[in-house]
Amino acid sequence: MDEPNSYTWYALYTKSRAEKKALEQLKALNIEAYLPLRKRLKQWSDRKKWVEEPIIGSYIFVKIRSCDYRRVFEARSIVAYVSHKGKACPIPDSDIEAMKRCIESNLDFGVENEAIKKGQLITVTSGPLEGIKGEVIDIKGTKKLSLSISNIGYTLVVDLAEASIAKA
Numbered sequence: 001m002d003e004p005n006s007y008t009w010y011a012l013y014t015k016s017r018a019e020k021k022a023l024e025q026l027k028a029l030n031i032e033a034y035l036p037l038r039k040r041l042k043q044w045s046d047r048k049k050w051v052e053e054p055i056i057g058s059y060i061f062v063k064i065r066s067c068d069y070r071r072v073f074e075a076r077s078i079v080a081y082v083s084h085k086g087k088a089c090p091i092p093d094s095d096i097e098a099m100k101r102c103i104e105s106n107l108d109f110g111v112e113n114e115a116i117k118k119g120q121l122i123t124v125t126s127g128p129l130e131g132i133k134g135e136v137i138d139i140k141g142t143k144k145l146s147l148s149i150s151n152i153g154y155t156l157v158v159d160l161a162e163a164s165i166a167k168a
Contacts, residue, residue, distance in 0.1 A: 007032075007063045009091040011082040011152045018077040019054040025075035032063040034096060036103050055103070056154055061096060082152045089152065098132050102156055105129070109158040129158065 014022040026033035036055040072078050081088035102109050105128030
């Protein structure tokens with residue numbers, strides 16, 4: 001944990017399919033929380049409906065001070081911190097900001113929980129992700145920007161035009 005009065009982002013595991021409930025509970029505790037959602041057209045046998053679904057199932061992000069570390073468990077839908085060797089893994093503000101910008105700009109992206117091959121480091125030079133740094137990988141002949149969400153093992157993969165990137 002950082003300084004007592006500094007705020008740091010962390011990822012939390014939620015109960016299965018309880019991400020939205022966890023968001024409500026954390027906000028009721030005055031804890032800053034972020035749940036990345038995506039609209040999807042769902043089809044049932046009798047109808048179609050647009051629904052908002054979590055992009056990463058069973059995960060929610062919180063920005064807290066060290067004194068609030070245990071308070072998050074007052075939200076009944078929270079299971080545990082995403083941790084490494086028993087210690088919660090902090091997530092850089094820039095990773096959360098990049099994720100928010102991907103989602104808010106309605107870019108076409110996927111989420112992968114596998115390691116992506118290391119390649120050329122790039123910086124986005126135009127568009128809604130301008131200034132974001134990432135890694136180029138070749139997938140089916142197209143250029144992709146991978147935004148690794150530090151310490152939780154997930155990567156957003158965004159389609160980018162070659163003209164909108166520059167070598168870092």
